[in-house]
Amino acid sequence: EPEVTQTPSHQVTQMGQEVILRCVPISNHLYFYWYRQILGQKVEFLVSFYNNEISEKSEIFDDQFSVERPDGSNFTLKIRSTKLEDSAMYFCASSRDRQDTEAFFGQGTRLTVV
Amino acid sequence: AQTVTQSQPEMSVQEAETVTLSCTYDTSESNYYLFWYKQPPSRQMILVIRQEAYKQQNATENRFSVNFQKAAKSFSLKISDSQLGDTAMYFCAFMSRFGNTPLVFGKGTRLSVIA
Numbered sequence: 001e002p003e004v005t006q007t008p009s010h011q012v013t014q015m016g017q018e019v020i021l022r023c024v025p026i027s028n029h030l031y032f033y034w035y036r037q038i039l040g041q042k043v044e045f046l047v048s049f050y051n052n053e054i055s056e057k058s059e060i061f062d063d064q065f066s067v068e069r070p071d072g073s074n075f076t077l078k079i080r081s082t083k084l085e086d087s088a089m090y091f092c093a094s095s096r097d098r099q100d101t102e103a104f105f106g107q108g109t110r111l112t113v114v
Numbered sequence: 115a116q117t118v119t120q121s122q123p124e125m126s127v128q129e130a131e132t133v134t135l136s137c138t139y140d141t142s143e144s145n146y147y148l149f150w151y152k153q154p155p156s157r158q159m160i161l162v163i164r165q166e167a168y169k170q171q172n173a174t175e176n177r178f179s180v181n182f183q184k185a186a187k188s189f190s191l192k193i194s195d196s197q198l199g200d201t202a203m204y205f206c207a208f209m210s211r212f213g214n215t216p217l218v219f220g221k222g223t224r225l226s227v228i229a
């Protein structure tokens with residue numbers, strides 16, 4: 001069964017460093033998302049991406065964040081200068097098309113900023 | 115803005131018994147979608163069940179069913195014949211009717227199924 005895959009499963013980074021989280025969405029899906037979950041809190045929407053551009057973003061998704069689909073298969077989330085409060089689980093998700101309400105999630109990347 | 119509230123941080127149930135997880139939400143929209151996602155220890159979130167607000171009939175998926183009370187803005191999940199593999203975090207989520215709009219999640223309920 002097709003699935004969304006994320007790498008790495010766990011990343012530790014120094015505060016102020018850049019980090020790139022990678023996702024491979026399901027191959028025939030057109031919409032991609034990043035969500036994050038700070039420990040003990042709810043899952044929060046960061047950004048959605050369609051047709052090689054951001055479709056929607058939350059207020060969390062500030063200038064420190066960027067997304068890219070560099071090669072037609074990977075979908076990346078970059079955090080330019082990590083802060084301690086960026087420590088969280090980051091989930092990638094994809095859905096088939098605009099009318100589809102089912103999002104398929106990856107297993108998440110746990111980011112720890114020290 | 116929409117909000118989703120899950121008032122039970124943790125619950126437990128004996129194997130083969132039935133358990134109900136609560137969820138309430140707040141929205142001014144009349145058409146929308148509601149979801150229950152399961153997040154087992156493997157961390158991957160899996161869609162359990164989906165309800166379209168304009169459908170009065172409660173959704174069911176095998177052992178999983180919902181009690182959707184639109185006027186009360188309540189969307190509870192019932193798990194019948196609980197199995198050890200049902201042990202997971204369960205998230206209630208809301209999506210606007212337009213589809214492909216962001217999911218708004220509750221804080222989750224950690225369910226433990228006890229042998």
